[in-house]
Amino acid sequence: MEKLELNNKRILLTGAAGFIGAHLALRLLRDCDRSVIVGVDDMNAYYDPALKEYRLGLIREAQKTSGSRFEFVKGSIADKALMTHLGETYAFDIVVNLAAQAGVRYSIDHPDVYIESNLIGFFNILELCRHSYDGGKPGVQHLVYASSSSVYGGNQKVPFAVEDPVDHPVSLYAATKKSNELMAHAYAKLYNVPATGLRFFTVYGPAGRPDMFYYSAAEKLCRGETIRIFNYGSCKRDFTYVDDVVEGVIRVMRGAPEKKTGADGLPVPPYAVYNIGGGRPENLMDFVSVLVEALMRADVLPADFDLESHLEPVPMQPGDVPVTFADSAALERDFGFCPQTGIREGLGAFAEWYRDYRKN
Numbered sequence: 001m002e003k004l005e006l007n008n009k010r011i012l013l014t015g016a017a018g019f020i021g022a023h024l025a026l027r028l029l030r031d032c033d034r035s036v037i038v039g040v041d042d043m044n045a046y047y048d049p050a051l052k053e054y055r056l057g058l059i060r061e062a063q064k065t066s067g068s069r070f071e072f073v074k075g076s077i078a079d080k081a082l083m084t085h086l087g088e089t090y091a092f093d094i095v096v097n098l099a100a101q102a103g104v105r106y107s108i109d110h111p112d113v114y115i116e117s118n119l120i121g122f123f124n125i126l127e128l129c130r131h132s133y134d135g136g137k138p139g140v141q142h143l144v145y146a147s148s149s150s151v152y153g154g155n156q157k158v159p160f161a162v163e164d165p166v167d168h169p170v171s172l173y174a175a176t177k178k179s180n181e182l183m184a185h186a187y188a189k190l191y192n193v194p195a196t197g198l199r200f201f202t203v204y205g206p207a208g209r210p211d212m213f214y215y216s217a218a219e220k221l222c223r224g225e226t227i228r229i230f231n232y233g234s235c236k237r238d239f240t241y242v243d244d245v246v247e248g249v250i251r252v253m254r255g256a257p258e259k260k261t262g263a264d265g266l267p268v269p270p271y272a273v274y275n276i277g278g279g280r281p282e283n284l285m286d287f288v289s290v291l292v293e294a295l296m297r298a299d300v301l302p303a304d305f306d307l308e309s310h311l312e313p314v315p316m317q318p319g320d321v322p323v324t325f326a327d328s329a330a331l332e333r334d335f336g337f338c339p340q341t342g343i344r345e346g347l348g349a350f351a352e353w354y355r356d357y358r359k360n
């Protein structure tokens, strides 16, 4: 593994106003010295852009006391001219691609945007990396990009390991994420771009995504509405707290797959894929109970809140899978880290943030 410093680096962070991207930007500003972090985000309205603005506000605040600089660029990674321009202007050392159209269900009715952002956009990121070496320049030393646990589709074998076959996606979203892994492999082989894909498992936490179950459930319960319990509650998810994901991403950024030459005289692809998940799948109903307890503790829901009367059991939705369960042994082996935060602590932090965010 090639060890990389994160100080005094030029870092491209796409999806910087997004949930994980903003948390990562905050952590980089806290930890890095003399680095320039260029955050790109198109600020689309898939969910309330005000939340993206709020996250950018947190980043600007953190910037004031940081030894590094954050520059925001509003634009799409699918805009090739913009990506080429940014690559040439900044000569990035490290690229972290988190920009994507997320969400399994949305991909069923809105396939175009997945092709645009997740395939064309990712292609532009790969091209930026490839051309960063033009003229013998050192170029991008590590591309880290978001994949997803959804690539495992309906795999029955648990826990999900990176070596398991993932050739049967059950949503277009999953198909684009698997495609990213394939495209990155080809660019690693052809152009020696060191690339690491991270399969995230249901990330949650403060300033999270309103389209995700825990957040939308909190909103509905606060409005006195019922929440739908998919697959009649027989559903398990490996939830990962956002700080754990950020810790994993930072560690991975610091360790690029090594460049080597193979017997054919061509690069052995400097390429890796890891799961980031706690490996402790939670039953959906247990998760909901802990969420409601956390919301009651944070005074978001009344102490006598009756959860039972707010539940609506429904069948499984197209594109969904009954269980996700990460085998993160490879991450632990190579980076000495495995997510640890339990849902009581994680949902507690979410509930407190949610209370304060609603007030403002």
Ligand SMILES: NC(=O)c1ccc[n+]([C@@H]2O[C@H](COP(=O)([O-])OP(=O)(O)OC[C@H]3O[C@@H](n4cnc5c(N)ncnc54)[C@H](O)[C@@H]3O)[C@@H](O)[C@H]2O)c1
Pocket: 014, 015, 016, 017, 018, 019, 020, 021, 040, 041, 042, 043, 044, 052, 075, 076, 077, 078, 097, 098, 099, 100, 101, 102, 103, 116, 117, 121, 146, 147, 148, 149, 199, 200, 201, 202, 203, 204, 209
């Ligand atoms: N949160 C999870 O549970 C989870 C799980 C698996 C994978 N992922 C992946 O992790 C990454 C980050 O997810 P997140 O939860 O922070 O989602 P998010 O939607 O909050 O963040 C993505 C950000 O990318 C931006 N974006 C989308 N398309 C863009 C484009 N074409 N150009 C520039 N910006 C664009 C969005 O405006 C958004 O701010 C995504 O790639 C997602 O697919 C997330």
